[in-house]
Amino acid sequence: MFLPNKFYLSALFSMLAAGISIPAQASFLEPIKFSSAGEVTLTLDESVGGFDHILELSSVIGDIGLPNIALTDVNDPSASVLGYSPANIGETFSLGSFAAGEELIFRLTNVESARLGNPGTLGGQVFTGSSGSLNPDPSAYYVYWTNLDPNTIKVYLEDLFPISASSPDPVNEFLTGGGYDVAFTLTLSPVTVPLPAPAWLFGSALIGLIGIGRRK
Template sequence: MQTQHAFETIRSRSAKPALQGLILFAALGLASNTQAAVRYSITDLGTLGGRLSEAYGINNYGQAVGTSLTASGDFHAFIWENGVMTDLGTLGGGYSHAYAINDTGQVVGASQIAAAGYDWHAFVWENGVLTDLGTLGGRDSVAYGINNAGQVAGWSETANGGIHAFVTANGAMNDLGGSYSEAYGINDAGQVVGGAVLAGGDFRAFLWENGEVTDLGTLGGAYSYANGINNAGQVVGGASIASGDFHAFLWENGEMTDLGTLGGSFSEAYGVNDTAQVVGWSDTASGELRAFLWENGVIADLNSLLDPADAAVWTLTIAYAINDAGQIVGTGLFGDQDRAFLLTPVVVPLPAAFWLMGSALLGLLGLSRGKDAALACG
């Protein structure tokens, strides 16, 4: 957690020794409760031989998934672990993308199949085997989310050409219905989130649970969609506000909270972990695209939380997912190349506690009598 510092100067000209003793005990107490700042170390996940890669998902063991250009110029799904990026292959076509991974190492995404027409099918990858999940009767399907029970959520074309959200049970797709619907996330309780067209034509974020669909509303505008859900049932996504701009949101217990922007007009949230840390992207006041972390009511540009040496060569543009350890994956510019990144929080001890104790001790000994004792409160 990023810690802000307030500095308070305590005048000691008229302080009595007893008061200075109290200052010392207060200083010791503050020092023991001083929190450390958090920065992020960054790992370039590399590529499969091409110049571009993007990371979309991460599990609680730090395994990351996404897509990368290969040396031949095709996009292939990958899994990254301990510095090694592994090509997951395809279902017979030229391209594939991986969007999510659960804690057992199952990966979901979409791949072109061998059939003419470049159809895309949702897949599950496990232990080196890529399994085609099929469709709801149409040509295409995509899997975006998977929980730790192996349930998969996504969307598929139907036999009559419609697009419907689905969730799997025992490997089979269950149609969630609607005139048009897409599912993007699922938690361990089997709650599914996404977006759907309402009777009036507006596109709204929804929460599906045991056959019941809840419209999550908007931030004052007409449109919204949900990208992710954690195990506490907190939902994140994007929604239009009254002015027509689009903002990231966090929905909980019937209330949608506007997460704001990094100074611009637009933002979107993609991932939320079980401690309600939210990641996504926002534009800045000057129109630049930047990855953000939202926590406890504060939205922060992730670039500002990098070590200055890393910030000099990286520009983090989109954060897609965050695990319960606070590790974040996404896409940024590394030099002139789009690269998948992994951020890992690093606790940075604050020196304020030592200054605080030292200055208070000087006050107790009377050495600072008639002088100013500067106490840094962390």
């Protein structure tokens, strides 16, 4: 049943006051983005799998570029991935500054390793969000993300074996059924937007009037 805005807001504030958590936004196919502008950093949380990987901000199929983040199985690591030193768990990288609502499109490239295949041989690529149509099965779930709070997003990526869109419990299958090889956390440092000049002038004038009133 639809509730008028005032009743919805009242119920929302009651939940917050009672300490009841409100579910975070989560998605398999929607674009990854923040509602505020600012600098975004990426912290590597997990990296496993038979293949090594290269993680980049890219929206098209193509050659490996720079900057990128090289990834390997931390339990049986490769010394290098295409000549790049693999990232360490907990390592943080700056992705740059983004506008409010600007999509962050990630590309994960598979690189064969001594664990699986011929080391250094490039495999397929998978994408997040609006470039997901380039994935081998565009309807399947190669990516799962959830916003932990307005400035923090947790992302999970799978390279070869996505979760079917018809799965009865895709989140559980993705997170506990071996449905991802890479996980990382995105953190936004919001930009502080200064007040426009008229607002400053209005504020100064108001303070002056208050001071005059007190002296009288």
